Amino acid sequence: MTSTHWPLVEVAARLLERHEREAVLGDLLETGEGAWRGLLDVLGLVVRRQLSLWKNWRPWLAALGLALPGSLLLMGTSVCLSLTYQRLLGPRFLDLIPLTQQDELLPWLSQLLLLIGCSWASGFAVGSVSRRTLWVSIVSSCLPCLFCLARFRVESLSRFCLLLFLAPAIWGVSQGVRVIRIKLGPSIILAVSVTVLMLPTWASPRIYNLALIWPAWYLVVTALGDGRKVERSCNGMR
Amino acid sequence: MLGEFEYLLITAAAGLGDKAYGAAIREEIEVTTGRRCSIGALYTTIDRLETKGLLKTWMSDATPQRGGRAKRMVRVTPKGVQAAKDFYDAVTRVSRGASWVVNRTGRAL
Numbered sequence: 001m002t003s004t005h006w007p008l009v010e011v012a013a014r015l016l017e018r019h020e021r022e023a024v025l026g027d028l029l030e031t032g033e034g035a036w037r038g039l040l041d042v043l044g045l046v047v048r049r050q051l052s053l054w055k056n057w058r059p060w061l062a063a064l065g066l067a068l069p070g071s072l073l074l075m076g077t078s079v080c081l082s083l084t085y086q087r088l089l090g091p092r093f094l095d096l097i098p099l100t101q102q103d104e105l106l107p108w109l110s111q112l113l114l115l116i117g118c119s120w121a122s123g124f125a126v127g128s129v130s131r132r133t134l135w136v137s138i139v140s141s142c143l144p145c146l147f148c149l150a151r152f153r154v155e156s157l158s159r160f161c162l163l164l165f166l167a168p169a170i171w172g173v174s175q176g177v178r179v180i181r182i183k184l185g186p187s188i189i190l191a192v193s194v195t196v197l198m199l200p201t202w203a204s205p206r207i208y209n210l211a212l213i214w215p216a217w218y219l220v221v222t223a224l225g226d227g228r229k230v231e232r233s234c235n236g237m238r
Numbered sequence: 239m240l241g242e243f244e245y246l247l248i249t250a251a252a253g254l255g256d257k258a259y260g261a262a263i264r265e266e267i268e269v270t271t272g273r274r275c276s277i278g279a280l281y282t283t284i285d286r287l288e289t290k291g292l293l294k295t296w297m298s299d300a301t302p303q304r305g306g307r308a309k310r311m312v313r314v315t316p317k318g319v320q321a322a323k324d325f326y327d328a329v330t331r332v333s334r335g336a337s338w339v340v341n342r343t344g345r346a347l
Contacts, residue, residue: 019297019310024277026307027261044278052282 005035012039015046050133059133062126066215067137070122072144073212074165077115079154082161084108107200114197114212116168121190121216123169127176128222134177141169184223191216240292240325246271247283248292248322252314259298259309260284284312292318 009028013021024045028038053059088104126137145163152159182190194216198209240248250266251258260280267275287293298309314322333339 019308020281022297022300022308023260023310024281026301026304026309027264027277029305029307030261030303031265041277044276045281048278048282 005039009035009038009042012042012046016042016049020045053130053133056130058130059136062130062133062137063140066122066126066129067140068144069211070126070169070215071141071165072148073208074115074119074122074169075145075148075162076208077111077118077212078162078164079157081108081111081115081164082157083154084111086156110197110200114194115165117190117194117197117216118212119165119168120172120175121194121213121219123172123174124176124179124182125172125215125218127173128180129176131177131180134173182219182223184220187216187219187223191220239328240321243279243283244287244292245322245325247280247287248314248318251293251312252319252322258312258314260312261309263312281310284310287318290317290321291315292321 010025013025016024024042028041033041084104085108088108126141127134130137148162149159152162154161191213194213198213246267247263250263250270254262254266260277264275264277264280267273267280284293284295288295292315294313294315296311298311300306300308
Protein backbone atom coordinates (compact mmCIF):
# COMPACT_ATOMS: atom_id res chain seq x y z
CA MET A 1 0.00 0.00 0.00
CA THR A 2 1.41 3.39 -0.98
CA SER A 3 2.11 5.76 1.88
CA THR A 4 0.21 8.61 0.20
CA HIS A 5 -3.06 6.69 0.16
CA TRP A 6 -2.72 5.06 3.56
CA PRO A 7 -4.05 8.10 5.53
CA LEU A 8 -7.23 7.92 3.43
CA VAL A 9 -7.76 4.31 4.49
CA GLU A 10 -7.05 5.23 8.11
CA VAL A 11 -9.63 8.02 7.99
CA ALA A 12 -12.25 5.63 6.60
CA ALA A 13 -11.34 3.07 9.26
CA ARG A 14 -12.18 5.61 11.98
CA LEU A 15 -15.81 4.78 11.28
CA LEU A 16 -15.18 1.31 12.72
CA GLU A 17 -15.00 0.27 16.36
CA ARG A 18 -11.53 0.50 17.88
CA HIS A 19 -10.74 -3.26 18.01
CA GLU A 20 -12.11 -3.86 14.55
CA ARG A 21 -10.12 -0.91 13.17
CA GLU A 22 -6.95 -2.39 14.63
CA ALA A 23 -7.59 -5.82 13.11
CA VAL A 24 -8.63 -4.53 9.69
CA LEU A 25 -5.76 -2.06 9.27
CA GLY A 26 -3.32 -4.71 10.43
CA ASP A 27 -4.72 -7.19 7.90
CA LEU A 28 -4.41 -4.64 5.09
CA LEU A 29 -0.81 -3.83 6.05
CA GLU A 30 0.10 -7.49 6.28
CA THR A 31 -1.39 -8.47 2.93
CA GLY A 32 -0.05 -5.32 1.21
CA GLU A 33 -3.36 -4.72 -0.50
CA GLY A 34 -3.69 -1.89 -3.06
CA ALA A 35 -4.78 1.47 -1.72
CA TRP A 36 -8.12 1.76 -3.50
CA ARG A 37 -8.98 -1.86 -2.93
CA GLY A 38 -8.15 -1.48 0.74
CA LEU A 39 -10.29 1.66 0.90
CA LEU A 40 -13.21 -0.13 -0.76
CA ASP A 41 -12.80 -3.03 1.66
CA VAL A 42 -12.92 -0.73 4.67
CA LEU A 43 -15.89 1.23 3.31
CA GLY A 44 -17.68 -2.01 2.49
CA LEU A 45 -17.28 -3.15 6.08
CA VAL A 46 -18.46 0.24 7.38
CA VAL A 47 -21.60 0.04 5.21
CA ARG A 48 -22.31 -3.54 6.33
CA ARG A 49 -21.88 -2.54 9.97
CA GLN A 50 -24.21 0.45 9.61
CA LEU A 51 -26.86 -1.58 7.79
CA SER A 52 -26.76 -4.33 10.41
CA LEU A 53 -27.56 -1.75 13.09
CA TRP A 54 -30.90 -1.07 11.40
CA LYS A 55 -32.13 -4.60 12.05
CA ASN A 56 -32.79 -3.39 15.58
CA TRP A 57 -35.73 -1.12 16.58
CA ARG A 58 -33.53 1.39 18.38
CA PRO A 59 -32.17 3.40 15.41
CA TRP A 60 -35.70 3.64 13.98
CA LEU A 61 -37.06 4.94 17.26
CA ALA A 62 -34.21 7.45 17.64
CA ALA A 63 -34.39 8.82 14.09
CA LEU A 64 -38.08 8.58 13.17
CA GLY A 65 -39.77 8.43 16.58
CA LEU A 66 -37.73 11.03 18.43
CA ALA A 67 -35.44 13.21 16.32
CA LEU A 68 -37.73 13.97 13.39
CA PRO A 69 -41.06 14.68 15.14
CA GLY A 70 -39.26 16.10 18.18
CA SER A 71 -37.46 18.78 16.19
CA LEU A 72 -40.71 19.78 14.43
CA LEU A 73 -42.66 20.09 17.68
CA LEU A 74 -39.87 21.83 19.53
CA MET A 75 -39.50 24.34 16.70
CA GLY A 76 -43.21 25.12 17.13
CA THR A 77 -42.74 25.58 20.88
CA SER A 78 -39.68 27.78 20.23
CA VAL A 79 -41.71 30.09 17.98
CA CYS A 80 -44.58 30.25 20.53
CA LEU A 81 -42.09 31.17 23.22
CA SER A 82 -40.52 33.88 21.05
CA LEU A 83 -43.91 35.37 20.15
CA THR A 84 -44.97 35.49 23.81
CA TYR A 85 -41.64 37.06 24.70
CA GLN A 86 -42.09 39.67 22.00
CA ARG A 87 -45.62 40.44 23.16
CA LEU A 88 -44.47 40.71 26.76
CA LEU A 89 -41.44 42.88 26.30
CA GLY A 90 -41.80 44.59 22.98
CA PRO A 91 -38.90 46.97 22.54
CA ARG A 92 -38.55 47.60 26.28
CA PHE A 93 -36.50 45.97 28.98
CA LEU A 94 -37.72 43.70 31.77
CA ASP A 95 -37.81 46.40 34.45
CA LEU A 96 -40.19 48.49 32.36
CA ILE A 97 -42.89 45.83 32.01
CA PRO A 98 -46.26 47.11 33.22
CA LEU A 99 -47.75 45.29 36.20
CA THR A 100 -50.57 43.71 34.14
CA GLN A 101 -48.05 42.15 31.79
CA GLN A 102 -46.05 40.77 34.71
CA ASP A 103 -49.02 38.43 35.26
CA GLU A 104 -48.10 36.85 31.96
CA LEU A 105 -44.48 36.50 32.93
CA LEU A 106 -45.08 33.35 34.98
CA PRO A 107 -46.75 31.42 32.15
CA TRP A 108 -43.94 32.51 29.85
CA LEU A 109 -41.33 31.29 32.33
CA SER A 110 -43.15 27.97 32.64
CA GLN A 111 -43.20 27.74 28.82
CA LEU A 112 -39.46 28.41 28.79
CA LEU A 113 -38.81 25.70 31.39
CA LEU A 114 -41.04 23.34 29.42
CA LEU A 115 -39.04 23.96 26.26
CA ILE A 116 -35.76 23.38 28.08
CA GLY A 117 -37.05 20.22 29.81
CA CYS A 118 -38.60 18.68 26.70
CA SER A 119 -35.60 19.55 24.51
CA TRP A 120 -33.16 18.08 27.00
CA ALA A 121 -35.25 14.92 27.47
CA SER A 122 -35.64 14.43 23.70
CA GLY A 123 -31.91 14.98 23.16
CA PHE A 124 -31.00 12.61 25.98
CA ALA A 125 -33.32 9.91 24.63
CA VAL A 126 -31.94 10.29 21.09
CA GLY A 127 -28.34 10.07 22.38
CA SER A 128 -28.96 7.09 24.64
CA VAL A 129 -31.28 5.00 22.45
CA SER A 130 -28.86 4.55 19.56
CA ARG A 131 -25.39 6.01 19.85
CA ARG A 132 -23.93 4.35 16.77
CA THR A 133 -26.58 5.77 14.46
CA LEU A 134 -26.51 9.20 16.06
CA TRP A 135 -25.49 10.80 12.77
CA VAL A 136 -28.73 9.58 11.14
CA SER A 137 -30.73 11.00 14.03
CA ILE A 138 -28.90 14.32 13.62
CA VAL A 139 -29.74 14.37 9.90
CA SER A 140 -33.38 13.48 10.73
CA SER A 141 -33.46 16.43 13.07
CA CYS A 142 -31.68 18.85 10.71
CA LEU A 143 -33.91 18.23 7.68
CA PRO A 144 -37.11 19.69 9.19
CA CYS A 145 -35.04 22.52 10.69
CA LEU A 146 -33.65 23.49 7.28
CA PHE A 147 -37.09 23.17 5.70
CA CYS A 148 -38.70 25.43 8.31
CA LEU A 149 -35.82 27.91 8.22
CA ALA A 150 -36.28 28.27 4.47
CA ARG A 151 -40.05 28.74 4.73
CA PHE A 152 -40.20 30.89 7.87
CA ARG A 153 -42.48 33.88 7.19
CA VAL A 154 -43.04 35.67 10.55
CA GLU A 155 -41.63 39.11 9.79
CA SER A 156 -41.43 40.34 13.38
CA LEU A 157 -39.26 37.40 14.43
CA SER A 158 -35.82 36.29 13.41
CA ARG A 159 -35.91 32.88 11.75
CA PHE A 160 -33.34 31.68 14.27
CA CYS A 161 -36.11 31.78 16.90
CA LEU A 162 -37.00 28.36 15.49
CA LEU A 163 -33.78 26.97 16.85
CA LEU A 164 -34.16 28.00 20.50
CA PHE A 165 -34.56 24.34 21.44
CA LEU A 166 -31.19 23.39 19.99
CA ALA A 167 -28.93 24.33 22.91
CA PRO A 168 -30.73 22.20 25.56
CA ALA A 169 -31.26 19.43 22.99
CA ILE A 170 -27.54 19.28 22.14
CA TRP A 171 -26.74 19.28 25.86
CA GLY A 172 -29.17 16.38 26.29
CA VAL A 173 -27.64 14.44 23.39
CA SER A 174 -24.12 14.82 24.79
CA GLN A 175 -25.34 13.62 28.21
CA GLY A 176 -27.28 10.74 26.64
CA VAL A 177 -24.29 9.53 24.66
CA ARG A 178 -22.09 9.49 27.76
CA VAL A 179 -24.49 8.44 30.53
CA ILE A 180 -26.90 6.14 28.56
CA ARG A 181 -29.38 5.92 31.46
CA ILE A 182 -30.63 8.56 33.84
CA LYS A 183 -31.37 7.50 37.45
CA LEU A 184 -34.98 6.85 38.46
CA GLY A 185 -35.32 9.79 40.88
CA PRO A 186 -34.16 12.56 38.51
CA SER A 187 -36.08 11.01 35.60
CA ILE A 188 -39.36 11.06 37.59
CA ILE A 189 -38.73 14.66 38.68
CA LEU A 190 -38.10 15.65 35.06
CA ALA A 191 -41.15 13.83 33.67
CA VAL A 192 -43.51 15.12 36.37
CA SER A 193 -42.13 18.66 35.95
CA VAL A 194 -42.66 18.80 32.20
CA THR A 195 -46.14 17.26 32.59
CA VAL A 196 -47.13 19.83 35.21
CA LEU A 197 -45.68 22.64 33.11
CA MET A 198 -47.68 21.31 30.18
CA LEU A 199 -51.03 21.48 32.06
CA PRO A 200 -51.77 25.19 31.34
CA THR A 201 -51.46 24.49 27.60
CA TRP A 202 -53.58 21.31 27.72
CA ALA A 203 -56.33 23.06 25.74
CA SER A 204 -54.21 22.76 22.59
CA PRO A 205 -54.31 19.44 20.67
CA ARG A 206 -53.46 16.67 23.14
CA ILE A 207 -51.50 14.52 20.74
CA TYR A 208 -49.11 17.46 20.36
CA ASN A 209 -48.66 17.64 24.14
CA LEU A 210 -48.15 13.90 24.47
CA ALA A 211 -45.61 13.88 21.66
CA LEU A 212 -43.65 16.59 23.47
CA ILE A 213 -43.55 14.92 26.88
CA TRP A 214 -43.24 11.26 25.95
CA PRO A 215 -39.41 11.30 25.74
CA ALA A 216 -39.33 12.37 29.40
CA TRP A 217 -41.61 9.44 30.38
CA TYR A 218 -39.57 7.12 28.18
CA LEU A 219 -36.55 8.00 30.34
CA VAL A 220 -38.59 7.02 33.43
CA VAL A 221 -39.46 3.66 31.86
CA THR A 222 -35.82 2.94 30.94
CA ALA A 223 -34.69 3.97 34.43
CA LEU A 224 -37.32 1.62 35.94
CA GLY A 225 -36.11 -1.22 33.72
CA ASP A 226 -32.54 -0.53 34.74
CA GLY A 227 -33.51 -0.55 38.43
CA ARG A 228 -35.19 -3.94 38.07
CA LYS A 229 -32.12 -5.40 36.38
CA VAL A 230 -29.92 -4.18 39.26
CA GLU A 231 -32.39 -5.62 41.76
CA ARG A 232 -32.44 -8.99 39.97
CA SER A 233 -28.63 -9.15 39.87
CA CYS A 234 -28.49 -8.28 43.60
CA ASN A 235 -31.01 -11.06 44.37
CA GLY A 236 -28.95 -13.42 42.27
CA MET A 237 -25.86 -12.61 44.33
CA ARG A 238 -27.66 -13.36 47.60
CA MET B 239 -27.72 -25.12 9.03
CA LEU B 240 -24.67 -23.13 7.97
CA GLY B 241 -24.46 -21.05 4.82
CA GLU B 242 -21.85 -21.78 2.17
CA PHE B 243 -19.55 -18.93 3.18
CA GLU B 244 -19.97 -19.71 6.86
CA TYR B 245 -18.86 -23.28 6.17
CA LEU B 246 -15.84 -22.08 4.19
CA LEU B 247 -14.85 -19.74 7.01
CA ILE B 248 -15.20 -22.35 9.76
CA THR B 249 -13.29 -24.92 7.72
CA ALA B 250 -10.48 -22.46 6.92
CA ALA B 251 -10.25 -21.40 10.58
CA ALA B 252 -10.23 -25.02 11.76
CA GLY B 253 -7.48 -25.87 9.26
CA LEU B 254 -5.31 -22.97 10.40
CA GLY B 255 -5.63 -23.95 14.06
CA ASP B 256 -3.78 -21.60 16.39
CA LYS B 257 -2.79 -19.38 13.47
CA ALA B 258 -6.35 -18.54 12.48
CA TYR B 259 -6.96 -14.79 12.28
CA GLY B 260 -8.60 -12.39 9.81
CA ALA B 261 -5.94 -12.07 7.09
CA ALA B 262 -4.90 -15.75 7.23
CA ILE B 263 -8.48 -17.00 6.96
CA ARG B 264 -9.14 -14.61 4.10
CA GLU B 265 -6.06 -15.78 2.21
CA GLU B 266 -6.99 -19.42 2.79
CA ILE B 267 -10.49 -18.88 1.41
CA GLU B 268 -9.21 -16.95 -1.63
CA VAL B 269 -6.55 -19.55 -2.45
CA THR B 270 -8.93 -22.48 -1.98
CA THR B 271 -11.95 -21.11 -3.82
CA GLY B 272 -10.20 -18.85 -6.33
CA ARG B 273 -12.69 -16.11 -5.44
CA ARG B 274 -12.07 -12.78 -3.81
CA CYS B 275 -13.15 -12.52 -0.19
CA SER B 276 -13.96 -9.00 1.00
CA ILE B 277 -13.02 -7.85 4.48
CA GLY B 278 -16.61 -6.78 5.03
CA ALA B 279 -17.98 -10.26 4.31
CA LEU B 280 -15.25 -11.86 6.42
CA TYR B 281 -15.68 -9.82 9.58
CA THR B 282 -19.48 -9.65 9.51
CA THR B 283 -19.60 -13.44 9.09
CA ILE B 284 -17.11 -13.92 11.93
CA ASP B 285 -19.36 -11.78 14.13
CA ARG B 286 -22.46 -13.71 13.14
CA LEU B 287 -20.80 -17.06 13.83
CA GLU B 288 -19.50 -15.83 17.16
CA THR B 289 -23.00 -14.71 18.12
CA LYS B 290 -24.25 -18.21 17.28
CA GLY B 291 -21.52 -19.66 19.49
CA LEU B 292 -19.74 -21.40 16.59
CA LEU B 293 -16.54 -19.32 16.87
CA LYS B 294 -14.65 -17.61 19.64
CA THR B 295 -12.54 -14.54 18.90
CA TRP B 296 -10.11 -12.42 20.88
CA MET B 297 -7.54 -9.72 20.16
CA SER B 298 -3.91 -10.81 20.19
CA ASP B 299 -0.97 -8.63 21.18
CA ALA B 300 0.24 -6.07 18.66
CA THR B 301 3.00 -7.24 16.31
CA PRO B 302 5.59 -5.06 14.49
CA GLN B 303 5.07 -6.75 11.08
CA ARG B 304 1.52 -5.41 11.07
CA GLY B 305 2.52 -1.86 11.94
CA GLY B 306 1.97 -2.51 15.63
CA ARG B 307 -1.62 -3.57 15.09
CA ALA B 308 -3.30 -6.47 16.88
CA LYS B 309 -4.83 -9.51 15.17
CA ARG B 310 -8.34 -10.77 15.71
CA MET B 311 -7.69 -14.41 16.50
CA VAL B 312 -10.35 -17.01 15.78
CA ARG B 313 -11.00 -20.46 17.26
CA VAL B 314 -13.75 -22.85 16.21
CA THR B 315 -15.82 -24.05 19.15
CA PRO B 316 -17.05 -27.68 19.51
CA LYS B 317 -20.49 -26.42 18.46
CA GLY B 318 -18.88 -24.91 15.34
CA VAL B 319 -17.14 -28.19 14.54
CA GLN B 320 -20.48 -30.01 14.84
CA ALA B 321 -22.25 -27.45 12.62
CA ALA B 322 -19.55 -27.79 9.94
CA LYS B 323 -19.75 -31.59 10.13
CA ASP B 324 -23.55 -31.45 9.76
CA PHE B 325 -23.21 -29.18 6.73
CA TYR B 326 -20.61 -31.44 5.14
CA ASP B 327 -22.75 -34.54 5.75
CA ALA B 328 -25.80 -32.85 4.25
CA VAL B 329 -23.85 -31.75 1.16
CA THR B 330 -22.38 -35.23 0.78
CA ARG B 331 -25.78 -36.89 1.11
CA VAL B 332 -27.54 -34.56 -1.28
CA SER B 333 -24.74 -34.92 -3.82
CA ARG B 334 -25.00 -38.70 -4.09
CA GLY B 335 -25.98 -39.61 -7.61
CA ALA B 336 -25.22 -36.17 -9.01
CA SER B 337 -23.53 -36.39 -12.42
CA TRP B 338 -20.57 -34.27 -11.41
CA VAL B 339 -19.72 -36.33 -8.32
CA VAL B 340 -16.53 -38.34 -8.74
CA ASN B 341 -16.08 -41.60 -6.82
CA ARG B 342 -12.92 -42.52 -4.96
CA THR B 343 -11.37 -44.14 -7.96
CA GLY B 344 -11.65 -40.87 -9.86
CA ARG B 345 -14.53 -41.97 -12.11
CA ALA B 346 -17.79 -40.08 -12.40
CA LEU B 347 -20.70 -42.07 -10.97
